[in-house]
Amino acid sequence: MSKARAVLSRIKSVESTRQITKTMEMVATAKIKRAQSRIEAARPYAIKMVDVLNSVAQHVGAGSHPLLEVHEETKNVVIIPVTSNRGLCGAFNMNILRRAEAIYREETAQGREVSFVAVGRKGAGYLRFAGYNIIAAHTEFTDRPTFIEATAVADQVVEMYEEGSIDKVYIVFNHFKSALEQKPTTHQLLPIKQEEISGGEAETGGTSVEHEFEPDAVRVLYDLLPRYVNTVVLRALMESAASEHAARRIAMKNATDSATEMIENLTRWYNRARQAQITQEIAEIVGGANALQEA
């Protein structure tokens, strides 16, 4: 009955796999909460930022900064797909990369040059393998994105945009809607859309006040806009981190469930085989005894 023994060891192996996936599921569950509260903690800053920008933009007038300016001709596009560094999180990364590729096709169809700034090891690996043009790859991020990390990503594209070597930047990330739903989202990072920084008053509840600016409004705007881009990137990174944990939790839950099912089936098979063996042995003994009696 070597087959039964093989099944027995298989059951053991699946059991230990299940233990791992179950642990990962619990770890992810705990991390979702923390990642979510980080998003919450970052919100006041982002809201205030838009508030101040609003006031400054009203003062200086629109289109008075290189990052607000729409380039006359759009020739070079950069896509920033935000992926994870680790796998085992279901379709999390593929959703992002597929979305990024869709934009890539759309933009190249219009005769534009598209390149990538990869965030996350998974995305970088995939894009490199597929042979896309990669400007930079940021793979040293933790699952607790900081402002400094966001700045590293943003600074580069901001600089290139100001130089005029790129004309449009998209960031693609998993938007954390809830622990059960993450939505791949595309956001135009540059040029900054006018409506993003003006007309947000209903949301913030503030009335527009005439501020005094020190040293002057233009200087303040110049300082503020790149920072705004940083916060948008930071938000994307945070959303992505929370989504990653949520996706991993679901993936690990599914893995745990199917492991449980597999163990059940294998155990059933094993018991049946064991029963069959016993039955056969009894039949053999009875058969042997009968033969002896008859003799």
Add this chain to the structure above:
Amino acid sequence: MADRKLLCEVVSPENIVYSGEADMVVALGIEGELGIMPQHIPIVTPLALGELRIFNGGQREFVAVLGGYLEFRENKLTILADAAELSHEIDIARAEAKRLAREQEIAEAKASGKMLLEAEVSLRKALVRLRVAQKG
């Protein structure tokens, strides 16, 4: 009564560092120090690396602000800091270690005739944090 004090909030991209009432707040703007008292005219200004002093009654609170923005309006002061730490939350040992490391880095760079802007900024940050930490 409501106008005798102002509301002060220090927020960084990662969290809310401080939130409370104050009689006066002194910040280091890029044009120099400025003190904000209740009923100040609405103002927006970038901040330099420096300390923020919050006076409330007899109490004083020091915050290390590593660059950012100040906005005041409707008796509410908001500091949008790139990074900020309350004086009693600063890890002195870490800041000190950073200061030494940067000083060494800069000394080496100077010896080889290189300019190290980033290291210098980093050193200044460490110095600000140390100064603020010692006050708290």
